[in-house]
Amino acid sequence: MTDxxxxxxxxxxxxxxxxxxVDTGVGTDSRVTSDMxxxxxGGDTTGFGGLVRRAPDDTxxxxxxxxxxxxxxxxxxxxxxxYAEAVKKVVVAHGEITLHVDPxxxxxxxxxxxxxxxxxxxxxxxxxxxxxxxxxxxxxVVYNLTSMTYRRRVRLEVxxxxxxPHVASVCNVYPTADFHERECWDMFGVVxxxxxxxxxxxxxxxxxxxxxxxxxxxxxxxxEYKGAQIPPPDxxxxxx
Amino acid sequence: MTITDPYAAAARETTEGRVYxxxxxxxxTITPGDEEERLVINMGPQxxxxxxxxxxxxxxxxxxxxxxxxxxxxxxxxxxxNLEYRNWTQGVTFVTRMDYLSNAFNETVYCLGVEKLLGxxxxxxxxxxxxxxxxxxxxxxxxxxxxxxxxxLGALTAMTNGFRERELVLDVLETITGQxxxxxxxxxxxxxxxxxxxxxxxxxxLLEVMRDRLPTYDDLLTGSPIWQRxxxxxxxxxxxxxxxxxxxxxxxRSAGLxxxxxxxxxxxxxxxxxxxxxxxxTADAWGRYRVRMAEMWESLKIIDQALDKLEPGPVMVQxxxxxxxxxxxxxxxxxxxxxxxxxxIMGTSMEALIHHFKLVTEGFRVPAGQVYVAIxxxxxxxxxxxxxDGGTRPYRVHVRDPGFxxxxxxxxxxxxxxxADAIAAxxxxxxxxxxxxx
Numbered sequence: 001m002t003d004x005x006x007x008x009x010x011x012x013x014x015x016x017x018x019x020x021x022v023d024t025g026v027g028t029d030s031r032v033t034s035d036m037x038x039x040x041x042g043g044d045t046t047g048f049g050g051l052v053r054r055a056p057d058d059t060x061x062x063x064x065x066x067x068x069x070x071x072x073x074x075x076x077x078x079x080x081x082x083y084a085e086a087v088k089k090v091v092v093a094h095g096e097i098t099l100h101v102d103p104x105x106x107x108x109x110x111x112x113x114x115x116x117x118x119x120x121x122x123x124x125x126x127x128x129x130x131x132x133x134x135x136x137x138x139x140x141v142v143y144n145l146t147s148m149t150y151r152r153r154v155r156l157e158v159x160x161x162x163x164x165p166h167v168a169s170v171c172n173v174y175p176t177a178d179f180h181e182r183e184c185w186d187m188f189g190v191v192x193x194x195x196x197x198x199x200x201x202x203x204x205x206x207x208x209x210x211x212x213x214x215x216x217x218x219x220x221x222x223x224e225y226k227g228a229q230i231p232p233p234d235x236x237x238x239x240x
Numbered sequence: 241m242t243i244t245d246p247y248a249a250a251a252r253e254t255t256e257g258r259v260y261x262x263x264x265x266x267x268x269t270i271t272p273g274d275e276e277e278r279l280v281i282n283m284g285p286q287x288x289x290x291x292x293x294x295x296x297x298x299x300x301x302x303x304x305x306x307x308x309x310x311x312x313x314x315x316x317x318x319x320x321x322n323l324e325y326r327n328w329t330q331g332v333t334f335v336t337r338m339d340y341l342s343n344a345f346n347e348t349v350y351c352l353g354v355e356k357l358l359g360x361x362x363x364x365x366x367x368x369x370x371x372x373x374x375x376x377x378x379x380x381x382x383x384x385x386x387x388x389x390x391x392x393l394g395a396l397t398a399m400t401n402g403f404r405e406r407e408l409v410l411d412v413l414e415t416i417t418g419q420x421x422x423x424x425x426x427x428x429x430x431x432x433x434x435x436x437x438x439x440x441x442x443x444x445x446l447l448e449v450m451r452d453r454l455p456t457y458d459d460l461l462t463g464s465p466i467w468q469r470x471x472x473x474x475x476x477x478x479x480x481x482x483x484x485x486x487x488x489x490x491x492x493r494s495a496g497l498x499x500x501x502x503x504x505x506x507x508x509x510x511x512x513x514x515x516x517x518x519x520x521x522t523a524d525a526w527g528r529y530r531v532r533m534a535e536m537w538e539s540l541k542i543i544d545q546a547l548d549k550l551e552p553g554p555v556m557v558q559x560x561x562x563x564x565x566x567x568x569x570x571x572x573x574x575x576x577x578x579x580x581x582x583x584x585i586m587g588t589s590m591e592a593l594i595h596h597f598k599l600v601t602e603g604f605r606v607p608a609g610q611v612y613v614a615i616x617x618x619x620x621x622x623x624x625x626x627x628x629d630g631g632t633r634p635y636r637v638h639v640r641d642p643g644f645x646x647x648x649x650x651x652x653x654x655x656x657x658x659x660a661d662a663i664a665a666x667x668x669x670x671x672x673x674x675x676x677x678x
Contacts, residue, residue, distance in 0.1 A: 094356055094611045122483050125614060126623045128638035142625060144612045144640075148483075148497075151504060155612060176486025179648050202313040202677055211321055212636075218318075218325055233325040239602040239632045 060089030075118040107168040121145035127180035129188035169194035187212035292673035308654035315677040327603030333424040339675025344373040345617035347426035353626035366430035375539040380409040381618035389667035430556035471526040475653040475665035489620025494527030501616040525668035603632040641675035
């Protein structure tokens with residue numbers, strides 16, 4: 001999914017087929033498939049096989065982003081002097097904008113976005129983690145900010161390694177981040193520097209490991225159903 | 241061998257001073273009374289007034305709560321992790337079990353996320369049915385809030401009446417989906433099946449009954465001096481506090497801000513419905529009661545309009561690579577694939593059979609990317625952060641449950657109040673632990 005090489009998930013892959021049939025909104029998405037069932041040759045007439053999955057391109061979306069995204073980015077650049085260093089790249093896809101931010105400066109960016117009158121992101125709607133084990137900075141934390149004034153939503157994303165999983169806490173900017181950051185610590189092992197009491201929240205206090213990481217097993221036992229052994233979900237056949 | 245009961249220990253020394261662990265008895269006989277005392281009460285997770293398996297740790301000074309902490313996780317089921325091992329359609333059966341009082345909302349927000357990644361448009365009729373389901377569910381959820389909240393405050397008639405009417409709503413949901421709860425009826429691409437014969441009439445009957453019954457709650461509770469004193473001025477949280485704590489839904493609207501995503505960021509065609517967003521300015525449990533009662537009336541209005549908007553048409557996307565191939569019919573052993581459909585795919589169309597087989601075993605692929613969609617559920621902003629790696633299974637789905645976020649306001653609402661008002665505060669937040677813990 002995030003390897004640097006192209007992955008073919010079975011079936012013949014004709015040369016010269018142009019990928020990018022998928023509409024990713026404005027600009028280019030970092031991960032593009034050829035299309036959903038795009039077998040144009042070969043024996044698989046259903047088209048279910050033969051999917052070409054492309055590695056993400058890490059370049060981000062160039063300007064102009066389209067819609068209000070440019071207006072927003074201009075406003076943030078104008079009011080936040082270290083924009084160029086803090087924002088590593090901007091991705092516009094599926095009609096949403098994502099700013100990839102330096103983990104150490106995240107809280108600063110969030111504060112500016114909350115306070116500036118042209119931005120006014122009053123509400124931290126959501127904070128959650130995603131684990132991309134094939135990346136060096138595999139632990140991502142995404143922040144969905146909502147501007148109630150302008151009716152806009154923006155996503156901030158930071159990426160850290162498991163060896164140094166430190167992200168600046170936004171609890172001082174958005175007190176609502178308290179539970180969210182505890183959950184993200186609990187599930188992914190991301191350490192939020194500056195959180196008042198970063199303890200587990202969903203799992204028991206003495207739990208080992210961080211269950212939502214991709215290398216943490218789902219667990220489960222085989223069950224018998226009408227005489228047949230059904231393996232647990234993580235051992236069943238998976239179609240990539 | 242001696243068995244030691246940790247709770248029987250009379251006293252132990254800690255860094256905080258001497259700690260007495262007691263499970264009952266007269267306070268004066270336990271401590272010498274010559275030291276500064278702090279009483280910490282552990283309430284729940286098995287307590288009839290904590291609105292589910294919620295644990296409150298309250299520090300008391302007499303009857304006054306000086307510190308309140310909520311402890312959650314007792315209903316954590318790992319739904320988000322489990323989703324990653326099922327295909328996109330199966331995911332619905334998992335998310336529906338999160339906030340078990342608003343199944344239709346969980347299903348819709350998840351499906352909207354998947355559909356946004358797929359870039360598909362759902363047929364008009366399916367969207368209207370979704371609105372119908374969600375508003376029916378909103379009424380059912382508010383009725384459960386009234387019932388449990390009333391029970392926690394000692395209004396047992398509110399409990400019996402609330403659950404009675406809620407069951408009427410669930411009857412309708414059962415007619416449509418086959419199940420009272422957790423129906424997995426809303427699927428990526430549309431809904432599982434069309435409204436069965438008689439469903440519209442049942443909904444109309446329900447509307448009539450509800451228009452009759454809702455005023456009786458007002459008669460029973462609104463004017464009652466006991467109900468007023470238990471709620472008015474209790475669990476105060478002003479607008480600034482709400483925004484800082486990320487609180488949305490009826491709590492936010494009781495503080496005066498008409499933030500309802502059906503109006504502010506319309507989805508599922510809500511911009512085409514006429515309804516009001518009830519608000520109050522008292523910012524207390526009373527305001528939340530008034531807001532929720534008024535919202536049930538607004539939901540009735542929306543249901544009425546949705547029934548008018550129901551035009552015949554498909555209820556699932558026509559793209560055979562995505563639309564779940566089920567053609568459900570009621571057989572002698574329950575709801576299942578219609579025999580006509582099975583006959584057709586087995587006998588006359590090999591392509592249809594292959595499609596059916598592939599879609600069911602393998603599932604469809606969703607283009608890579610991430611989206612965040614949010615809808616207004618009975619408790620506030622229900623969001624879904626859906627990530628796909630281009631495969632047949634969700635790479636990561638995180639559901640932002642309003643109960644989880646709103647529960648953070650419990651400390652702010654309880655501290656400084658009487659312990660009895662802490663119950664009213666938690667009831668007014670209306671957390672559903674299935675959604676909080678996921």
